[in-house]
Amino acid sequence: MRTFISTIFLLALNVCVAQDQNRIIEFPDVDGFLTLKADLHIHTVFSDGLVWPTIRVDEAVKDGLDVISMTEHIEYQPWSDDIPNPDRNRSYHIAKKAAKPYDMIVIHGTEITRDLPPGHANALFVKDVNEIMSESVLESYRKARNQGAFIFWNHPNWIAQQKSALPKITEFHKKLIKEDLLHGMEVVNDLTFSEEGVKVALENNLTIMGTSDIHGLVDYQYRLENGGHRPVSLIFAKEKTEESIKEALFAGRTVTWFENILSGREDNMKLLIEASLEFVNKRYIGYSEVLEYDIVNSSDATFYLHNTSPYDFYANTDIIEVIPHSTKRLKIITSQGDVSKDKLTFKVLNAVIGYKKNFVIKLELE
Amino acid sequence: MRTFISTIFLLALNVCVAQDQNRIIEFPDVDGFLTLKADLHIHTVFSDGLVWPTIRVDEAVKDGLDVISMTEHIEYQPWSDDIPNPDRNRSYHIAKKAAKPYDMIVIHGTEITRDLPPGHANALFVKDVNEIMSESVLESYRKARNQGAFIFWNHPNWIAQQKSALPKITEFHKKLIKEDLLHGMEVVNDLTFSEEGVKVALENNLTIMGTSDIHGLVDYQYRLENGGHRPVSLIFAKEKTEESIKEALFAGRTVTWFENILSGREDNMKLLIEASLEFVNKRYIGYSEVLEYDIVNSSDATFYLHNTSPYDFYANTDIIEVIPHSTKRLKIITSQGDVSKDKLTFKVLNAVIGYKKNFVIKLELE
Amino acid sequence: MRTFISTIFLLALNVCVAQDQNRIIEFPDVDGFLTLKADLHIHTVFSDGLVWPTIRVDEAVKDGLDVISMTEHIEYQPWSDDIPNPDRNRSYHIAKKAAKPYDMIVIHGTEITRDLPPGHANALFVKDVNEIMSESVLESYRKARNQGAFIFWNHPNWIAQQKSALPKITEFHKKLIKEDLLHGMEVVNDLTFSEEGVKVALENNLTIMGTSDIHGLVDYQYRLENGGHRPVSLIFAKEKTEESIKEALFAGRTVTWFENILSGREDNMKLLIEASLEFVNKRYIGYSEVLEYDIVNSSDATFYLHNTSPYDFYANTDIIEVIPHSTKRLKIITSQGDVSKDKLTFKVLNAVIGYKKNFVIKLELE
Amino acid sequence: MRTFISTIFLLALNVCVAQDQNRIIEFPDVDGFLTLKADLHIHTVFSDGLVWPTIRVDEAVKDGLDVISMTEHIEYQPWSDDIPNPDRNRSYHIAKKAAKPYDMIVIHGTEITRDLPPGHANALFVKDVNEIMSESVLESYRKARNQGAFIFWNHPNWIAQQKSALPKITEFHKKLIKEDLLHGMEVVNDLTFSEEGVKVALENNLTIMGTSDIHGLVDYQYRLENGGHRPVSLIFAKEKTEESIKEALFAGRTVTWFENILSGREDNMKLLIEASLEFVNKRYIGYSEVLEYDIVNSSDATFYLHNTSPYDFYANTDIIEVIPHSTKRLKIITSQGDVSKDKLTFKVLNAVIGYKKNFVIKLELE
Numbered sequence A, B, C, D: 001m002r003t004f005i006s007t008i009f010l011l012a013l014n015v016c017v018a019q020d021q022n023r024i025i026e027f028p029d030v031d032g033f034l035t036l037k038a039d040l041h042i043h044t045v046f047s048d049g050l051v052w053p054t055i056r057v058d059e060a061v062k063d064g065l066d067v068i069s070m071t072e073h074i075e076y077q078p079w080s081d082d083i084p085n086p087d088r089n090r091s092y093h094i095a096k097k098a099a100k101p102y103d104m105i106v107i108h109g110t111e112i113t114r115d116l117p118p119g120h121a122n123a124l125f126v127k128d129v130n131e132i133m134s135e136s137v138l139e140s141y142r143k144a145r146n147q148g149a150f151i152f153w154n155h156p157n158w159i160a161q162q163k164s165a166l167p168k169i170t171e172f173h174k175k176l177i178k179e180d181l182l183h184g185m186e187v188v189n190d191l192t193f194s195e196e197g198v199k200v201a202l203e204n205n206l207t208i209m210g211t212s213d214i215h216g217l218v219d220y221q222y223r224l225e226n227g228g229h230r231p232v233s234l235i236f237a238k239e240k241t242e243e244s245i246k247e248a249l250f251a252g253r254t255v256t257w258f259e260n261i262l263s264g265r266e267d268n269m270k271l272l273i274e275a276s277l278e279f280v281n282k283r284y285i286g287y288s289e290v291l292e293y294d295i296v297n298s299s300d301a302t303f304y305l306h307n308t309s310p311y312d313f314y315a316n317t318d319i320i321e322v323i324p325h326s327t328k329r330l331k332i333i334t335s336q337g338d339v340s341k342d343k344l345t346f347k348v349l350n351a352v353i354g355y356k357k358n359f360v361i362k363l364e365l366e
Helices: A051-063 A088-100 A136-144 A171-179 A195-203 A240-252 A266-276 B055-062 B090-098 B137-146 B170-176 B197-201 B241-251 B266-276 C053-063 C091-096 C137-146 C173-177 C195-203 C242-250 C268-274 D055-061 D089-096 D137-146 D169-178 D195-203 D242-250 D268-274
Strands: A034-042 A066-071 A105-113 A120-124 A150-153 A183-188 A208-210 A230-238 A253-260 A261-264 A277-284 A290-297 A305-307 A320-322 A328-332 A342-354 A357-363 B036-043 B066-071 B104-113 B120-122 B150-153 B184-189 B209-210 B232-237 B254-258 B261-264 B277-284 B292-298 B305-306 B319-322 B326-333 B344-354 B359-363 C034-044 C069-071 C105-113 C120-124 C148-151 C184-189 C207-212 C234-236 C254-258 C261-264 C277-284 C291-296 C301-308 C319-323 C326-333 C344-354 C356-365 D034-040 D067-070 D105-113 D120-124 D152-153 D184-189 D208-212 D230-238 D254-258 D261-264 D277-284 D290-297 D303-307 D319-322 D324-334 D342-355 D356-363
Touching: A034 A051, A034 A105, A034 A120, A034 A208, A051 A088, A051 D356, A066 A088, A088 A105, A088 B066, A105 A136, A105 A240, A105 C254, A120 A136, A136 A150, A150 A208, A150 A240, A183 A240, A183 A253, A183 A261, A195 A208, A195 A342, A195 C195, A208 A253, A208 C254, A230 A240, A230 A266, A240 C268, A253 D120, A266 A277, A266 A342, A266 A357, A290 A305, A290 A320, A320 A328, A320 D268, A357 C268, B036 B055, B036 B104, B036 B120, B036 B209, B036 B241, B036 C148, B055 B066, B055 B090, B066 B090, B090 B104, B104 B137, B104 B241, B120 B137, B120 D254, B150 B209, B170 B254, B170 C254, B184 B197, B184 B254, B184 B261, B209 B261, B209 B266, B232 B241, B254 B266, B261 B266, B261 B326, B266 B277, B266 B344, B266 B359, B319 B326, C034 C053, C034 C105, C034 C207, C034 C242, C034 C261, C053 C069, C053 C091, C069 C091, C069 D152, C105 C137, C105 C242, C105 D277, C120 C137, C137 C184, C137 D242, C137 D277, C148 C207, C148 C242, C184 C254, C184 C261, C195 C207, C195 C344, C207 C261, C234 C242, C234 C268, C254 C268, C261 C268, C268 C277, C268 C344, C268 C356, C291 C319, C301 D319, C326 D055, D034 D055, D034 D105, D034 D120, D034 D208, D055 D067, D055 D089, D055 D242, D067 D089, D089 D105, D105 D137, D120 D137, D152 D208, D152 D242, D184 D195, D184 D254, D195 D208, D195 D342, D208 D254, D208 D261, D230 D242, D230 D268, D254 D268, D261 D268, D268 D277, D290 D303, D290 D319, D319 D324
Parallel strands: A034 A066, A066 A105, A150 A183, A183 A208, A261 A342, B036 B066, B066 B104, B150 B184, B184 B209, B261 B344, C034 C069, C069 C105, C148 C184, C184 C207, C261 C344, D034 D067, D067 D105, D152 D184, D184 D208, D261 D342
Antiparallel strands: A034 A230, A105 A120, A120 A150, A208 A230, A230 A253, A253 A261, A277 A290, A290 A328, A305 A320, A305 A342, A342 A357, B036 B232, B104 B120, B120 B150, B209 B232, B232 B254, B254 B261, B277 B292, B292 B326, B305 B319, B305 B344, B344 B359, C034 C234, C105 C120, C120 C148, C207 C234, C234 C254, C254 C261, C277 C291, C291 C326, C301 C319, C301 C344, C344 C356, D034 D230, D105 D120, D120 D152, D208 D230, D230 D254, D254 D261, D277 D290, D290 D324, D303 D319, D303 D342, D342 D356
């Protein structure tokens, strides 16, 4: 019902996209840093995506994101018959303008889209995408880096490029890393997670990234109506500024959030879990040897804690489920251990900090 | 114990959009006709909309629609710097192709976008939109009509064109009607409903239309997460074919469905309500004078029935609420009337068949 | 992202019944009075009910009630083979003790259970039920009254006693009223509502009462899992004390809440509706003649407002639905009236203040 | 609103308790047996419970149970001042009669309530509870056994009797077992689960039992409104008859269902899991080495499958969550193993078959 005649009325029915409390992604700030929710791999009609950039801003507002980036393929432009796209910065500029009414940062980015190696990569914090286009992949990376880019390898597990689905770092990738041309790597992309990817990222000191790589609608792709969410990177930044986000990415301070899985470097995971789970109200039940404890979860994750201590529980097996934004009461049968020295220890099944390696929580009981 | 998540077989990561049982718009077929759910006013990036045409197909599949039409503005092309759009049939062709895997009809249409009079109008069942473009509005209408178009007036209540919000039929409109160039009129557009519009449509024998006129995302605009739905026209067609839909539109066999309001010609409303509500299981409670009756509602509408008979109810006031896809038991105090002659009569508060006029249900009690 | 499970701190396995935010009955306090939620007709195993009195306290805590009364039948004791019940105050004493941890008032009551006339009646604020037992119904009423009782007629529409379902006040009832032995009357009992009852109560200046008369479980009888609620009386009291409640009942300051229907004396309804609905943010949309208005509903009732003014709406028919604890935006087409003198008037379809009579809201538009 | 005058009208408003699809406990029948859902430890006002026996039938109908038993304490009768209870079979007879309209079996039972050892025990399939009362605990057990009873030890982990919360089998218990006076043991009681109990039961060849031991309301105690359920024993019986249930209990064919935990003997767990989970639609994605597999869960349990094979997944970590009544797609990276010999193996984290021992699923991939 909009027209060319008057735009003044646009505001009437439809001012801003409203935040929707039910779908906002929520994780607490951590010790010393803000926890910024970021999706840094997004497509629009300006490459092979299916929406105008403003819709990407609307979706991100609904999801409560702090940071997004339109990362159009430089080399892949399937709609070019309809959208000739001479200026590759259009997508960024449209999104940037649309984000103005909101407290959201739009980062100037693009996707350098090549066969393996090196495969696809996103360059963030660039100045002019047109300048980055080049026959030579190395030149593209260097031009992006010269503009100050943080560059990360996309979906290294992608079966369209890697039949085995196992990320394989090549000599070319090592060269890129050595020349300061590759800084991060996706372990989460769209609906996929790569545990092997976590290993490769850690071995090569690459920042661990999780992104949606959305082409269609976030709501449909991640089944929001069933409680799903888009994959994101949680970035631990000193401030909510582009500069601070850049510093955090180069410093590797991220944890990815995909379905119910958190993955990241152990130090980052420690920050996040210590902020998300609080252990309180320790006391014995009556005269019994059963000790009660409350676990308060202030995050969106359902934590699965696998008891690895000598203790059993009075009202649970060894797998403790702590649902989002709730409190779980534990009842520990202390007679099975020695509370003066045996800690309560949990492997956090949904917190991956390495290949087949989970974060471990240790709690004093005395 | 069924969970809130319905069983879904996702065929692949990304292939087809799944229907979502919770949001499918459902009305029963009526006596002699199929009830087709149609949204015949839709925009994409090929005029001033915000999505690629394929997304419109995805949304419609989710909503369980039978018929859609991309109706891009001929005269309003705000994205033309990015999308030059030399062939105005592109949007139709892309949607048509995307709809192939589904049982959905895409009708070739366009929006002729002028100041009042005549205002905006959609032409459906056209052959080539490029041919319809003309400086002269009358010529545009005639060219569309020559292609066989069904033409309807859009949002005649729109405050951007009509400060009073009251549709006003002009001599120009009358001329169009007389020349067989105007066949229908929206009484529902986007988030608006015009009771005055119902009057004007009926007086001028125009087909009553309800459309979304969607530019952004259906899910956000109509708050699907809160149980909302897009406005549609229910079309009573002999078959699910383009030809049959065309016949039904020219014959005026429509009822609009907006929020919880049905509006339409009395004969069409009668068809729909008789198919939607069944009155069964009449019997007295024990030896009392209270007569029980079940009302079975097989539609998505919550019916509000206002009792206008001499009878009171044993478990209700005079306003009876019959929620969607459920059964409501009525308990009628028969001692207040004479069941041999006094019928049970209800004004259906959510079924508008004229200006300040509601459909009336009459039931024998004997 | 909030889950569907609210944060609950269970204090122990079994100690206290937790309030459940989803089912607490909520109506705002009104001008000059607290709005107390009361269920004053309840049975336990001490007459023909099916639960121990403590369960009645648990249910009432869950429902957020302020006042309850166990009103066991004096003359009907079907479980007497198992429960000889020599002291008819037992039920009160057990409930009273169980209610101690909660902010809830338990009123000492009983049900005098006779054929018509006078039928069943509850006596509240009694001292000793044993004393009230008598062969003579009149003597029972007098003894109760001598103890200070407020007495109300139960389910005068009950088809087991009144085949027509129409309450009929007899000479005997008039005599009771004259002798100050009858002060109120149920218009709502369990799953029934009597519009004729409202008329009879008003004509005879009896306090309008709504009660559950629960025998089984509140959760099952009123389908709490589907969003149902037990019928209650809203009592407008100066303080949350037994004395103040008694004063309010004798003064007739009640409104009943049954399914979605409020019924009561016009002055009481006015208090409740003015507290429940606020009309704010009046302004014109752009340069149009459409005036916007927000209706804020702070109660559990879904209000159905039937427009009876000359104005139409831009986004609604004449039936406006204002759902609980939400804001509804109205868009008034002012060109159809004269805002300097024509008020916006609504019949509140769910607010019954007499036989076929609804409360009316009048709003200035200037 | 019920009265002593006429009972014929009781049927009018309130005939039967309706089943509630959302809360019915659902597990599939297993190979060779029906899966009967049983709660065999229930209290009413005839010992220290808080409801009349009919309510227990209503609750069980709502939960979709097949078998229940009222098991009143012989030795503990706190309401005896109000309910003298001379015939200890009353509770059974009332429940039995109330269950007639439903397809539900009520088993005659009682609870022999002593200090440790032997603690509390339920005797099922008895003929006359009055006969079982005795000063001597051994005599009580023998009298029950002479009536044909199946006897099981209740809450051996209960901290009110066992401060450590660890079940300890004594010489006395061994003597009972030897004399055929003890046949089963609760590992689940109310809100508690005892992993140590599973060990003790298996070591002593006792049937593994899970019961609610409900005293208040099932809905409140197990937070049905939040998706909770009462603990039950799933009994694998040849027919739905009392005789067949008895045979199954003596044969030890049970699995307990508590929160999300299944516990039982390995052979029984195998039956249940093979009936609950189906693995279908195996095929490779395109030309990749990723093999897809669908897991169809037809039970109420959320299965947590811990991958212990050499394979990783393309869209998951090693913990696979399979929600109730849904299908989960697995994407197996086959390049990490040898599909001709390496099976896909999962430890089922929510299926306990011994102390710190979980059921294991092994799947061929070829």
